[in-house]
Amino acid sequence: MVFRIVVLSIILLAIELYAFQALKTLVKSRGVLVFYQILSLLLFVVIIYSFTQFDRSVGQTRQTMFAMALVLVVYVPKLVLALVLLGEDIFRMGAGSVNYLIDRKDEVGFLASRRKFVSQIGLGLAAVPFLSLIYGITVGRYNYKVIKQRIFFPDLPDAFDGFRITQISDVHSGSFDNPEKINYAIDLINEQDSDMILFTGDIVNTDAKEMHPWIDVFKGIKGHQYGKFAVLGNHDYGEYVTWPTEKAKEENFQAIKDLYGQIDFKLMLNEHAYIYKGEDKIALIGVENWGHNFKKAGDINKASQEVDQKDFKILMSHDPSHWDYEIKNHEKNFHLTFSGHTHGMQFGIEIPGYFKWSLAQYVYAQWAGLYENLGRYVYVNRGFGYHAYPGRVGIMPEITVVELKKGTNVS
Structure with a gap:
């Protein structure tokens, strides 16, 4: 030191x-x-x-x-x-x-x-x-942007054509200091009126207590017809501090996992669930954190072992390096992955549709927005909150809305 x-x-x-x-x-x-x-x-x-x-x-x-x-x-x-x-x-x-x-x-x-x-x-x-x-x-740290993305899949089940998914990620509630701004962001989430909402991890910086003042605020996220689901992020394991005992660390980890339920999200721990609409279904898979340079608790094979190769699959995995190293070429064919983690480094330049740059791109091959490999996609959310630097320059906090479409074009 x-x-x-x-x-x-x-x-x-x-x-x-x-x-x-x-x-x-x-x-x-x-x-x-x-x-x-x-x-x-x-x-x-x-x-x-x-x-x-x-x-x-x-x-x-x-x-x-x-x-x-x-x-x-x-x-x-x-x-x-x-x-x-x-x-x-x-x-x-x-x-x-x-x-x-x-x-x-x-x-x-x-x-x-x-x-x-x-x-x-x-x-x-x-x-x-x-x-x-x-x-x-x-201004920037609370300058929330709703980013909408339409993604086409030729094998999307017919009933899910037009299915809308809202994604949030990297809340980092221990950094918040403005209830009015957070309530505004929750209202933005609710205004999207999506079919399902996914939360891809990092509810706190380290300690479960950080979220306690914000539980009622996040419970304000309305129920979605097809559910509210979440996975853990790297910060949710409490590994960036020194705990007095291993027991204290485990108790905090359990308390953090409980937080997701307290805000009415189903936490998925290397498991899957089927989402039914009419006679059609899609598989939703949620893994624990797996990062090339971070904790590797995610087990994609365990989470999808009972999922059929032909099923349309949506995966939640906090760190996009998981997609890059394990998912994009996986034999099970995961159609769409939702990630977060990078925050876009909270600093960069974005001119939508023309130019995008951040130091994050020198660390992560997929760091903000939509990426594709052989018809398989990952969407990297820029994060809801902030960490370390209490601000955002160019890379604004994001609420994502993805619309699934049956077809072959991407817009």
Whole structure:
């Protein structure tokens, strides 16, 4: 822990040094520069102190989320500024070396002075992440979007043509602080008037108690004609904190599983159920968490062992890496998988229908939206809540509505 704090301190101080160089190029008032240094020092002390207070037996708290927000809001813009000035320094070093080789160092000096316009460009670029991160905290984290997706399947049972499914995922109730916004989101869910609702895991950050203030709110999700189903996410196992005893950990895990029932969702633990409509049916399969880099409790073979190869199958699996590594080529032919987990890193750029980017794409092959492989699909929900960074930039909290259609085209 001490080593990490020292390394973090060195990195932040190096960024501060470059950021101050840019300010000094543009501002000549000594008072302003002194005020900037004092403010920067205070923020640095608050951030380092907050990280030293992290208690692994407690896990994420409002203090740690505040510290993460400070780090991002203060130092991401300064990092952008530092990179611009570093680029200028590389150029100055190169020019100085040329001058030295042609013996002009006495005329212009080895290093040319910093150029004001470069610092101005750096500050302009730094303003973009600064304003974006502030927006993400003040507005973005509760800026719920209903995303509708129609998916065609040639072998969809006739009675399910037009069947509508609402999906939510990654609630992370321990992060919430605004009941009015959460109630608004529940109203949005109910307005979709779908046939069935699926919740693909992470009801809390760590502790079952995080959900207690929100149980009545989530019980407000109306009953759906064909049911309300859920699976566990990686955070639901309480494995990101240190528990006093193994018994305490198991009791918390049981309490978290009970939460799903308390908000009227049927929790599926490596099992399946048939959904009947008229004389037709589809198989709904729910597995525990299976992640390539996370807990592998999901057992797709156990969950589907009594499901026929010819049945139309919908799978709930929290982590989309499960689809990528095990599901998309599975012999049982799982038609549609619902996942979440990635949050789209809560930071990215999306222009619907044209462009989509996030750091999440360098970790997960499927990280937000719909993906297809040989007629098999996975839909990755961007998440209902937020975790670590208390905000969302570009990748907004999502309520998904998928309509199943019989046919061969995707729209």
